Amino acid sequence: MTYDSSLDIALQRLHDEGRYRTFIDVERERGNFPHAVRTKPDGSKQDVTIWCGNDYLGMGQHPVVLKAMHEAIDATGAGSGGTRNISGTTVYHKRLEAELSDLHHKEDALLFTSAYIANDATLSTLPKIFPGLVILSDSLNHASMIEGIRRNGGAKSIFKHNDLDDLRAKLEAVPANLPKLIAFESIYSMDGDFAPIEAILDLADEYNALTYIDEVHAVGMYGPRGGGVAERDGLMGRIDIINGTLAKAYGVMGGYIAASAKMCDAIRSYAPGFIFTTSLPPAVAAGAAASVAHLKTDTALRQQHQDGAAALKLRLKGLGMPLIDNGTHIVPVHVGDPVKCKMISDRLLDDFGIYVQPINFPTVPRGTERLRFTPSPVHGPEQVDALVNALDMLWSHCALNRAELAG
16 A cells, blocks of 8 residues: 555545535635635635634734734734744733733733643643642543643543533542642533533532633633633632633634743743744734733623624524524534535535534534534624525525524
8 A cells, every 4th residue: 555545545534424624715804804705716706704713802803903913023023033941032922921810810821822732731741740640621622632631641531521420420539649630611612511610610629639721712702801701700719720812802823821820830841832832923922912901891892792692593593593502602503414514514605605614523523513603793784694594595405404402
């Protein structure tokens, strides 16, 4: 067998299963989001509306963010010039970390190039700091958390998703003298459900376990200042390590952890994913800092976002769409077949100029394929009407189920 034939077989397998992913060439226009221009395979142009972006609040287009980035790039140039340990720590990085530690009311914060790297680097490093550490991980945790836990060489225990009884049983099975950490998310992005944060923290207190929460799909959007679900529920002070992203609600790029000064110092000193990675460009850090600072006070934008998500859910429920509604801003619509899911995605794009990627295995289990819509404050009534009408037509055309799913 040749190497090329192995590649052919691997790629054909994805095609046969109906889950080969294709990307579109899309050009966003400043100040006109969620509208964009697609370059089609034949070179022609098509106006599209993006419904699957993670720029949840449209901050990637916000004048405050753009101004800060322009000023920083004019002042410092493009790149940071190195890793944080060499020459890649600038006033912009420190300013951003100060904004993030203030956001979460923690002593310090540590900036990474993405939230994926922040999760992977931190969770893979913790057993070096706490010998014998056992990490108890929710079964639906993000791939970055799974990878960090897998690579760390320590013991792990997977508990059933949001199942407090199973978590208790798993904690009970760990010897009392061993250090423990519970790793979970505040919002799980594929089903859009919340974690029972307070109850998990109560168990952590009972069994003397550290806690690690991923607030990637919540920072900027929940809580009085956008500190996430833990801030909304008044629980930030009880969590040891908070992970967040700057690439979703904050509209830029990067990830971070917020924790005690000692915890951040230890991760900074031991994590290869931090030590050996060139730091974010100063302009990116400047834009992110401006976005975090702005959203600490823009409660109206957060409310507008929640209202938009609620309105879309109401419209879809009115058509009997199989909506998975767990009370968050994420709007997953169940299809349950990879081929039909991709076909609907393709038809939405080609026939209606609506861009939403199909979500399939391994992101979600086989048989639960879905379209995942992320309404934002800049999706207006006209865009909602166009989306709902197109889905109604395609659902009928494909003879798909219209019975609403339970959350």
